[in-house]
Amino acid sequence: MxxxxxxxxxxxxxxxxxxxxxxxxxxxxxxxxxxxxxxxxxxxxxxxxxxxxxxxxxxxxxxxxxxHPDVLQAVADTMKDGLSFGAPTGRETELAKLVCSMVPGIEMVRMVNSGTEAVMSAVRLARGATGRDKIIKFEGCYHGHSDSMLVKAGSGALTAGRPDSAGVPAAIASGTLTAQYNNLDSVEALLRANDGEVAAVIVEPVAANMGVVPPAPGFLEGLRRLCDQYGALLIFDEVITGFRLARGGAQEYFGVRADLVTFGKIIGGGMPVGAFAGSKKLMEQVAPTGPVYQAGTLSGNPVAMAAGLAQLTILNEHxxxxxxxxxxxxxxxxxxxxxxxxxxxxxxxxxxxxxxxxxxxxxxxxxxxxxxxxxxxxxxxxxxxxxxxxxxxxxxxxxxxxxxxxxxxxxxxxxxxxxxxxxxxx
The missing domain is CATH 3.90.1150.10 (Aspartate Aminotransferase, domain 1)
Known part of the structure; x- marks a missing residue:
């Protein structure tokens, strides 16, 4: 052994x-x-x-x-002042400003602690901002393990042969509609059948949790058009593609704008960090400025912010x-x-x-x-x-x-x- x-x-x-x-x-x-x-x-x-x-x-x-030596040095320097305060620090603002400067179309960022939390919060925001309850996702795409996203999911859920999960109430699952990735007709059919009820379409711009499956030419552009036509928000889950495909992620790489974007641990240099972001109009719907509640004691952790600043600064400058x-x-x-x-x-x-x-x-x-x-x-x-x-x-x-x-x-x-x-x- x-x-x-x-x-x-x-x-x-x-x-x-x-x-x-x-x-x-x-x-x-x-x-x-x-x-x-x-x-x-x-x-x-x-x-x-x-x-x-x-x-x-x-x-x-x-x-x-x-x-990476710059990331490790930033972490070491920050640790000397403490690991967590549960209070604002300047590094949160610095990292948010850097993210906004790198990613097209976003004006405000809310830091969280994981990609799962980022997606869960973005979906809640989409529902709150639109007054609608239903979400469209794609078979085989993985958006973390919050209840409404564990419907025909990818990644570990798919690997285990169970792209759904026990413990998810049927009432919650019923609010998640599933379309076929790279098939715009399947999306339009759901939007038409649920006209006025769909808050958002959420997609991995590159499906990377059923293996790597790139978007077909015109697919992301088609999603943008359909969301505009039916009054739904378009959410790009960039937990994987964010700051990896390009400085501005998939929005820059493909030239398609989303209404909300979610990010994962890449913005923390590998530490437990996530974020969701969008326009000022949408993001000011989030508490404390708006009615959509979201909170986290460890959100914006100073050590994680320092690691993220170090990594994203390198990517931004090079x-x-x-x-x-x-x-x-x-x-x-x-x-x-x-x-x-x-x-x-x-x-x-x-x-x-x-x-x-x-x-x-x-x-x-x-x-x-x-x-x-x-x-x-x-x-x-x-x-x-x-x-x-x-x-x-x-x-x-x-x-x-x-x-x-x-x-x-x-x-x-x-x-x-x-x-x-x-x-x-x-």
Whole structure:
């Protein structure tokens, strides 16, 4: 029994499934999870001292690499003054101003503590601002674990084979309508059938919780048009794409404006942070200036704000990072597709920006049905073999690979060489 196995056995005695977030349990890949001791740059090291090239990056926020010295220094400097005050600090304003300056179309930001909380609050705001109750989401898209969003969800809920959850009252679930990603007709049909009742359409601009599925040409533009036509708000869930596709996230990358935007831990340098943002008119509907209540004792935590300021300042001042990581992801995806052509393993590789996924299906993956056609057992075998080669991928088919600024040419080449060895034997 190695150290991770021993630690997992101990964890299972005191935590459900031995973890604090289901996908970490490695059940989808038939393994004991690796317990991590440390991380630096593009590498993580487990408790047995085994080092891996990391393409999870704490599920996205480590865009600059682990333990970036500027981020660590900002955290260390801030910690000296205390960890939490439950009172305003100047760093909250600084980070909010920086976010507003980077993201098109937003004028105010409310800091929260997670992507789940950001989405939950944005949905409440949309309902409060419109006086409507229903929400449209898309099959296979994941927007956190609040009750109304656990309807035909992606990410860990999909990995477990249960894209719904026990404990969600039917009355709450009935307010969430589901459409098909990349299918505007399905959205319009719901809006027409529920005319005057839909508060918002919420979408991952790039679906990244059923694997990576880019939007079809015209899809996001069509959502904007339909929302305007039917008086619904458009919410972009940018917990993954925010500050990763571009400085201004998906709104900048695709040139489509949302009414509300949600962000996750990337704005805290990987610390527990989230935010929702929009126009001044909408955001002033939030307490204490408006009737939509939202609160959080730890929201705007000074240490998290310092980490976020450090990371976003670097991204704001060095936009060339985005071209670098996108080019790296394009190269990696191209090489993986070449391996498929060479070994004929029935794989499809999707890539956009610095995000990519290897699906074990020979059909194009443009929607939830395509993603669900993937052979999850073959992905599990691929994951286990790649881990033995020193490549740390998401322990589930329906997640993204994240390429970051710390991945060097040698890292990418070693990843392709590992994949080549694995593909030959798979």
């Amino acid at each position: 190695d150290t991770s196995e021993r630690m997992f056995a101990e964890a299972c005695a005191v935590m459900p499934g031995g973890v604090n977030s289901p996908v970490r349990a490695y059940r989808a890949v038939g393994m004991t999870p690796r317990f991590i001791r440390s991380a630096k740059g593009a590498y993580i090291t487990d408790v047995d001292g085994v080092e891996y090239i990391d393409y999870v990056g704490s599920w996205g926020p480590m865009i600059l690499g682990h333990s 936009p060339e990072i985005y071209m670098q990581i996108e080019n790296s992801a394009i190269w990696l995806a191209t090489q993986l597709r070449a391996l498929e052509e060479q070994y004929h393993k029935g794989c499809t590789v999707n890539q956009i920006g610095s995000l990519l996924s290897v699906f074990f299906t020979d059909r194009p993956v443009t929607d939830f049905a395509g993603a669900k056609s993937s052979d999850t057992e073959r992905y599990a075998a691929y994951f286990r073999a790649m881990l033995k080669q020193g490549i740390y991928l998401a322990p589930a088919q329906f997640e993204a690979m994240f390429v970051g600024a710390a991945h060097t040419k040698d890292d990418l080449m070693n990843t392709v060489l590992a994949a080549s060895r694995v593909m030959q034997e798979l």
